[in-house]
Amino acid sequence: MKLYSAKQIYKADQISIKKEEITSDELMERAALQLFNWIHLRMQGAPVKIHLFCGIGNNGGDGIALARHLLDHGYNISVYVINYSEKRSKDFLINLERLKTRKCWPSFISSDDELPEIGKDDIIVDGIFGIGLNRTPDDWVAKIIQHLNKSEAFILSIDIPSGLFTDQGPENLEAIIKSNFVLSFQTPKLVFFLPQTGSFIEQWEVLDIGLDPEYLMATETDYELIGNNEALSVYKPREKYAHKGTYGHTLIIGGSYGKMGAVCLAANAALHAGSGLVTAYVPKIGYSILQTSLPEVMVLTDSNEDLLENIEFDFEPTVVGIGVGMGTNNKTVTGFTEFLNKNKKPLVLDADALNILSKNKSLLKKLPENTILTPHPKELERLIGTWKDDFEKLDKVKKFTKKFKCIVVIKGAHTIVVQIDKGYVNTTGNPGMATAGSGDVLTGIITGLRAQGYTALDAAIFGVYLHGKAGDIAVESTGYQSLVASSLIESIGSAYLDLFKIPEHPVVEESKGQ
Numbered sequence: 001m002k003l004y005s006a007k008q009i010y011k012a013d014q015i016s017i018k019k020e021e022i023t024s025d026e027l028m029e030r031a032a033l034q035l036f037n038w039i040h041l042r043m044q045g046a047p048v049k050i051h052l053f054c055g056i057g058n059n060g061g062d063g064i065a066l067a068r069h070l071l072d073h074g075y076n077i078s079v080y081v082i083n084y085s086e087k088r089s090k091d092f093l094i095n096l097e098r099l100k101t102r103k104c105w106p107s108f109i110s111s112d113d114e115l116p117e118i119g120k121d122d123i124i125v126d127g128i129f130g131i132g133l134n135r136t137p138d139d140w141v142a143k144i145i146q147h148l149n150k151s152e153a154f155i156l157s158i159d160i161p162s163g164l165f166t167d168q169g170p171e172n173l174e175a176i177i178k179s180n181f182v183l184s185f186q187t188p189k190l191v192f193f194l195p196q197t198g199s200f201i202e203q204w205e206v207l208d209i210g211l212d213p214e215y216l217m218a219t220e221t222d223y224e225l226i227g228n229n230e231a232l233s234v235y236k237p238r239e240k241y242a243h244k245g246t247y248g249h250t251l252i253i254g255g256s257y258g259k260m261g262a263v264c265l266a267a268n269a270a271l272h273a274g275s276g277l278v279t280a281y282v283p284k285i286g287y288s289i290l291q292t293s294l295p296e297v298m299v300l301t302d303s304n305e306d307l308l309e310n311i312e313f314d315f316e317p318t319v320v321g322i323g324v325g326m327g328t329n330n331k332t333v334t335g336f337t338e339f340l341n342k343n344k345k346p347l348v349l350d351a352d353a354l355n356i357l358s359k360n361k362s363l364l365k366k367l368p369e370n371t372i373l374t375p376h377p378k379e380l381e382r383l384i385g386t387w388k389d390d391f392e393k394l395d396k397v398k399k400f401t402k403k404f405k406c407i408v409v410i411k412g413a414h415t416i417v418v419q420i421d422k423g424y425v426n427t428t429g430n431p432g433m434a435t436a437g438s439g440d441v442l443t444g445i446i447t448g449l450r451a452q453g454y455t456a457l458d459a460a461i462f463g464v465y466l467h468g469k470a471g472d473i474a475v476e477s478t479g480y481q482s483l484v485a486s487s488l489i490e491s492i493g494s495a496y497l498d499l500f501k502i503p504e505h506p507v508v509e510e511s512k513g514q
């Protein structure tokens, strides 16, 4: 699913109005009816108090139009206009007049002196700001937002939690609605999935207000959301007359004294992802460990007993995944550098391979085109430096991938795969996956996919999706706390099978931000 920017949504808005020969007010009515139907289906006329907080722009207009429909159906509502500007939008005013004809007069709030009383069992509809927010709300508006957040009432946001910018980082976290549910028009917004802002959204759903499909289809976006459909479109079915050679030979290089488990996890994950053959290259100490725990995996050893020093092998792997459990000993740095000097094979780099690169940035030039790097936030910081917010981080990563012609997998609650100008935001995974070895499994899956002929970008996107889905399946039987990396591997098969399940429900997503 494409994640459109605010600018693109406004454009779609304009094009739809022109093409369909409708007024902007009619489009607002469509949006308001969608909101109303969603609420009415769930509430069935229940006499719960609904407080609608509306701004003076079109987000507020949506709220006011929704209020009219709720009123017409006998709901118990109170309407407040947060009067933060005199520049009221035309369609807001049209809808305000319509509401008044029903003898409903909103309370106009122009300061934080009188905060409306809200019961914890009430419902708040948040229509204060939408995608038109262009500066941080004034202090008194922020105080009202804080009052709503503290109320414990269920908050339903129209389009986007008020106070969140659509395409830039937040300035004041105290001036953002903490939304229990967001009904977002046409497209979820990128900020729903970023670490800094994702926690303001508990759940979201898209309401299709029928913006011009032709424009939406033809428009390239900077970000895409990867769900089941997108993963399925990348998936490569197995062929009847294939043999193990068809699906490539993965080489996992890593390990050091006390950290051989990381290699076991990555190698085993590569096998479960479908790599035809898997070889592990480890220090001598790892030989019996690997041979005993993974009978399917072939093992080659370094000349050094405890760490990697002379990475040499005499076969042609399809792809090399390097770094897990490897350590950053000077001898390993030398061995890794010499390996990069000679290597011509596609690479996946993780953990200590990334740490070595961070300290020896000149090595970055030696990476073959389309190398996949899988840093967690700390490793990423070592590679690209610090960032002031998620948008700056994404910009820096884009520049980095352009400069070194590589792919970066920014690991997090919603992992984002970045290549040059584009980011792919993953939807699977859960907090139980923040556990030892989870990253090693991801490295193994991505490397194993690459071995089977997936392009680097597809292997990264699909690998991240499968890894998260395996976690979602595993957690059903383990619970968050007891999820361990080995259970992720055991669930890779079920994650593949899940690709072909027909979804029972429309897209309702729980946010995994923080």
Ligand SMILES: NC(=O)C1=CN([C@@H]2O[C@H](COP(=O)(O)OP(=O)(O)OC[C@H]3O[C@@H](n4cnc5c(N)ncnc54)[C@H](O)[C@@H]3O)[C@@H](O)[C@H]2O)[C@H](O)CC1
Pocket: 009, 010, 012, 013, 027, 028, 031, 055, 056, 057, 058, 059, 060, 061, 062, 084, 085, 087, 089, 128, 129, 130, 131, 132, 133, 134, 135, 136, 137, 138, 158, 159, 160, 185, 186, 211
């Ligand atoms: N997607 C669509 O096609 C449709 C969207 N609808 C709704 O419209 C809003 C966007 O409305 P807009 O009027 O452009 O902006 P807002 O209501 O978000 O903001 C109001 C207005 O206020 C000014 N402003 C911005 N920031 C501040 C601030 N911090 N303090 C004071 N004033 C501020 C600015 O001028 C804004 O224009 C979208 O989210 C949907 O809910 C349509 O109803 C249907 C079609």
Ligand SMILES: [K+]
Pocket: 059, 126, 127, 128, 129, 130, 157, 158, 159, 160, 161, 162
């Ligand atoms: K809103």
